[in-house]
Amino acid sequence: MKKICTTCPYCGVGCGIKAEITADREIIIKGDEDHPANFGRLCSKGTHLAETVSLEGRLLYPEVAGERAEWDKALDLVANRFADTVREHGPDSVAFYVSGQLLTEDYYVANKLMKGFIGSANIDTNSRLCMASAVAAHVRAFGEDVVPCSYDDLENADLVLLVGSNTAWCHPVIWQRIEKARSERGTKLVVIDPRRTETAECADLHLPIALDGDVALFNALLAEMMTRGLLDEDYLRDHVATPTGFWNGLTGDPASAGIDPEPFDQLADLVAAHPKMVTLFSQGANQSAGGTDKGNAIINLHLATGRIGKSGTGPFSITGQPNAMGGREVGGLASMLAVHMGFSDAECDAAQSFWKSPTIARKPGRKAVDMFRDVHEGKIKAIWVMATNPAVSMPDAGLVREALDRCDFVVVSDVIAETDTAAYADVKLPALAWGEKNGTVTNSERVVSRQRSLFAPPGEAKADWWIVQEVARRMGFGNAFAFGGPADIFREYAAQTGFHNDGQRKLDISEWVGTSDREYDDWVPKAWGGASPFVEGKFTSADGKARLVVVAPSAPAPVDRAFPLRLNTGRYRDQWHTMTRTGLSPRLSQHRREALVEIHPDDARERAIGDGTLARIMTPQGNSIFRVQITEAQRKGEMFVPMHWTDQMSGGGRANRLPDQTVDPVSGQPAYKNSPCNIEAVGAKWQAFLVSSKRPALPALLYWTSARIAGGWLTEMAGADNMDVDRLLPVGEHLEAIDMKRGMRRVAVRDGEGRLAAALFVTRDGQLPSREWIAAQLVSEEQADAPSLLAARPKVAGPDKGAILCVCFNVGVKQIVGAIGEQSLTSLDDIGTALNAGTNCGSCRPALSKLLIEAQDIKLEAAE
Ligand SMILES: Nc1nc2c(c(=O)[nH]1)N[C@H]1C(S)=C(S)[C@@H](COP(=O)(O)OP(=O)(O)OC[C@H]3O[C@@H](n4cnc5c(=O)[nH]c(N)nc54)[C@H](O)[C@@H]3O)O[C@H]1N2
Ligand SMILES: Nc1nc2c(c(=O)[nH]1)N[C@H]1C(S)=C(S)[C@@H](COP(=O)(O)OP(=O)(O)OC[C@H]3O[C@@H](n4cnc5c(=O)[nH]c(N)nc54)[C@H](O)[C@@H]3O)O[C@H]1N2
Ligand code: SF4
Ligand SMILES: [Mo]
Numbered sequence: 001m002k003k004i005c006t007t008c009p010y011c012g013v014g015c016g017i018k019a020e021i022t023a024d025r026e027i028i029i030k031g032d033e034d035h036p037a038n039f040g041r042l043c044s045k046g047t048h049l050a051e052t053v054s055l056e057g058r059l060l061y062p063e064v065a066g067e068r069a070e071w072d073k074a075l076d077l078v079a080n081r082f083a084d085t086v087r088e089h090g091p092d093s094v095a096f097y098v099s100g101q102l103l104t105e106d107y108y109v110a111n112k113l114m115k116g117f118i119g120s121a122n123i124d125t126n127s128r129l130c131m132a133s134a135v136a137a138h139v140r141a142f143g144e145d146v147v148p149c150s151y152d153d154l155e156n157a158d159l160v161l162l163v164g165s166n167t168a169w170c171h172p173v174i175w176q177r178i179e180k181a182r183s184e185r186g187t188k189l190v191v192i193d194p195r196r197t198e199t200a201e202c203a204d205l206h207l208p209i210a211l212d213g214d215v216a217l218f219n220a221l222l223a224e225m226m227t228r229g230l231l232d233e234d235y236l237r238d239h240v241a242t243p244t245g246f247w248n249g250l251t252g253d254p255a256s257a258g259i260d261p262e263p264f265d266q267l268a269d270l271v272a273a274h275p276k277m278v279t280l281f282s283q284g285a286n287q288s289a290g291g292t293d294k295g296n297a298i299i300n301l302h303l304a305t306g307r308i309g310k311s312g313t314g315p316f317s318i319t320g321q322p323n324a325m326g327g328r329e330v331g332g333l334a335s336m337l338a339v340h341m342g343f344s345d346a347e348c349d350a351a352q353s354f355w356k357s358p359t360i361a362r363k364p365g366r367k368a369v370d371m372f373r374d375v376h377e378g379k380i381k382a383i384w385v386m387a388t389n390p391a392v393s394m395p396d397a398g399l400v401r402e403a404l405d406r407c408d409f410v411v412v413s414d415v416i417a418e419t420d421t422a423a424y425a426d427v428k429l430p431a432l433a434w435g436e437k438n439g440t441v442t443n444s445e446r447v448v449s450r451q452r453s454l455f456a457p458p459g460e461a462k463a464d465w466w467i468v469q470e471v472a473r474r475m476g477f478g479n480a481f482a483f484g485g486p487a488d489i490f491r492e493y494a495a496q497t498g499f500h501n502d503g504q505r506k507l508d509i510s511e512w513v514g515t516s517d518r519e520y521d522d523w524v525p526k527a528w529g530g531a532s533p534f535v536e537g538k539f540t541s542a543d544g545k546a547r548l549v550v551v552a553p554s555a556p557a558p559v560d561r562a563f564p565l566r567l568n569t570g571r572y573r574d575q576w577h578t579m580t581r582t583g584l585s586p587r588l589s590q591h592r593r594e595a596l597v598e599i600h601p602d603d604a605r606e607r608a609i610g611d612g613t614l615a616r617i618m619t620p621q622g623n624s625i626f627r628v629q630i631t632e633a634q635r636k637g638e639m640f641v642p643m644h645w646t647d648q649m650s651g652g653g654r655a656n657r658l659p660d661q662t663v664d665p666v667s668g669q670p671a672y673k674n675s676p677c678n679i680e681a682v683g684a685k686w687q688a689f690l691v692s693s694k695r696p697a698l699p700a701l702l703y704w705t706s707a708r709i710a711g712g713w714l715t716e717m718a719g720a721d722n723m724d725v726d727r728l729l730p731v732g733e734h735l736e737a738i739d740m741k742r743g744m745r746r747v748a749v750r751d752g753e754g755r756l757a758a759a760l761f762v763t764r765d766g767q768l769p770s771r772e773w774i775a776a777q778l779v780s781e782e783q784a785d786a787p788s789l790l791a792a793r794p795k796v797a798g799p800d801k802g803a804i805l806c807v808c809f810n811v812g813v814k815q816i817v818g819a820i821g822e823q824s825l826t827s828l829d830d831i832g833t834a835l836n837a838g839t840n841c842g843s844c845r846p847a848l849s850k851l852l853i854e855a856q857d858i859k860l861e862a863a864e
Helices: 071-089 104-118 132-142 151-155 172-185 214-227 233-239 261-273 291-304 324-330 345-355 368-376 397-406 464-480 486-498 517-521 586-590 601-606 772-776 786-791 813-822 828-835 845-863
Strands: 002-007 016-023 026-031 094-098 123-125 159-163 188-192 205-207 277-281 314-317 382-386 409-414 427-430 439-442 447-451 565-570 596-599 614-619 622-630 638-642 675-681 686-692 703-709 712-719 733-739 744-750 756-763 804-806
Touching (some): 071 094, 071 427, 094 104, 104 324, 104 464, 104 486, 123 368, 132 291, 132 314, 151 277, 159 261, 172 188, 188 261, 205 261, 214 261, 214 291, 233 291, 277 291, 291 314, 324 439, 345 486, 368 397, 439 486, 586 703, 596 601, 596 614, 601 622, 733 786, 744 786, 804 845, 813 828, 813 845
Parallel strands (some): 094 123, 159 188, 188 205, 277 314, 409 427, 565 638, 596 622
Antiparallel strands (some): 002 016, 016 026, 439 447, 565 675, 596 638, 614 675, 686 712, 686 756, 703 712, 744 756
16 A cells, blocks of 8 residues: 555645545545645545546547647647747737646746746636735835735734635635644634635624625725824834825725624723734635735734734745645736736846747736736637646636637646636647646745656646646747756756846745756755744835835725516535535535535515525526525625536536626636626426436426536536436336325336436425435445336434434434434534534535534524
């Protein structure tokens, strides 16, 4: 049994993993106890990685115009088309759109080719959709994009503010570290989020802020600290430059942020009482028309109170993707040149002489949204998309699809054959996936770790850096692209960080230039910049001082009567982005099988929209149908949908048909979380679900969504017209029942061996039965009898588990609520002892806490 240390491919926490290889493409995953990010912990997504490493759906061979092609032919074609386009229309007529899921080495090679050899800065990354506002805020405040904190600060803080972060779902291991601080040192937790998320449920104080109220809130908080005499005058004098008029420019009040005086006072008291404070911020801050200002409003508070550069303090932007940070380092953003350098003449000259390149980009390139607009307008004529799925993830994705459709030449490097973006590719290039590729990633706290290969490369898949290098060579740049492997690239990148640096930039890892191949193989995680890069109060500006930045709340947008509601979007606990990998896992698909629109009861009532029904969300850009969840956790007037569902997984529920292309004017980051919209009920003639061992080929339907279950698929459907649903069923022994009372038709199909192959339940206006038991029959050892199959429940009904919360031990809500009541459980440990729930990865623990609190509330109400 070989055990290999590697890093999780999902979020920016960057957890270390120990993978034990048990057979070909079979692994047992454990957290790496020695990794400084997680010390052995993993969340649900990391824990269940083994379910996502099969070769199902993989792109294994290059394709040209939809046909399998030789690598040579595909690479020649890409090189020739890019070279020809540059020759005819200039360097800015081509573009690379890359990703925080590339390794640093891949990123470095792509950036070098575009900026140094093609001579354009038209390389941007999906980090534009993710971190760009935080990057811009760092540059404005610190003079350089440097994250001033490390995870240890969270454990050493007495107060943690979470701003626009659903940490319990999106950075679960950071969440577990915050929980540790809470239980060990009594750290207080405040959550600032318009929604009552599971993260917010667990907080000491939740401020359900109005969408985009953050600048008003943080300005008001800083003004309050000034009034209370809590500014750090020494720190301000020695380490901070304050622009004139700053203190008068502190506009904004809690009311305009939708926050009542009492909770504001509670917040101010907590902040006043706890100098050891970390403010963690994420997409609720970044993805906004005022995202950069939000970042600076947060940083202003920390600078002015001296809460930075000391243990347990700091404004902490957490990264989304595993290597968003690595991309920022090498220069994968169109707004940076390379290794934290911008586009001054001196910097451009330095990069050109380091690369010994024939040319150099001398101005920023197009940022993601503008890049696709240029594609749409025909200014960019050839684009290469690597490791990202913009047809799903970009705002106003309809326009992006149109752009890709019109573009003369689209290249897509991916690990999956059929994605919404790959549908537009002239050339598809098969990349090595996690578990096959090799290189480094940098996490949110600047720790550089290795991803290592566990399996042999499948089919003809190749490393992303290799693919780019081969194209570069074919474009005539072979001398500068002669890397023998990732270690070679890493050394060159390390050297570039030190070249003409002379202490000007904190990003200097030139001490790692001498890393031998062997040392690279044996690399143990290390942070650049140390645990606290600003410990001496010295920042990356000519005078060494940080900057306070004047930021004002943006005026509320005028209400459009056709679109009076606001749409907020984000993530689910167990899905990763466009689901190309997590969507393969039955366990991860259990938590949420459909995309839900969460809506306040009043908004639903006004529009006669019922819980569990279907509703259509409309914006000027498009519309999409979602399953409705009515909830008090949502503010009135605002709705929330997840970003994950694609055309591969659903005929509705696609979030990015909806937002427009509004971006933050400084960072260019899209404002995904505050789009004007409306919603209406959708009348379906019939509804159905199908459990099947094979994925059904569906006709056009009003709505459908398919989720992975053990042994097959669960497909939910709704139709506006009559349809012959029987053609979705496989051949075999058909059992059938018409249930007049419930207005339902039920069909079960057994295969030659008597096992369930499919079951279909259709109703015109009735309630469909629970899916869990019948779905489990696809893999059940025992063969159920016909009446049970048609009833979708066993003869002797076992207890209904309810929706599964703990995916590690398959424990459902009803089971847990039952046990809490019957066995008087009062703590997470009690639940763990009784049911095992929450004792493995811990991702469900916030949800379990919520059930405990609800049970307590019910008891109290009963007692009153
Ligand atoms: N399970 C899971 N984890 C992930 C990912 C995933 O796809 N799935 N993706 C990773 C990536 S790339 C990223 S970037 C991170 C994102 O991690 P997060 O930023 O935590 O995730 P989101 O759900 O996008 O948004 C967070 C919260 O911002 C709130 N919000 C919206 N508008 C505002 C506002 O105006 N002010 C405030 N204060 N809050 C607001 C939303 O209600 C939402 O709850 O997650 C990473 N981790
Ligand atoms: N409405 C809304 N939209 C959003 C957001 C939101 O909050 N709301 N968040 C935005 C944010 S923060 C982000 S980060 C983006 C994410 O959006 P995307 O980057 O589009 O999402 P992914 O599904 O992660 O896409 C990664 C693609 O790369 C492929 N892939 C995986 N590994 C490799 C590899 O090693 N090499 C190659 N070549 N390919 C690989 C996968 O199969 C997949 O197709 O979405 C953004 N879009
Ligand atoms: S928190 Fe979860 S998804 Fe993020 S790196 Fe760790 S195991 Fe992976
Ligand atoms: Mo992200």
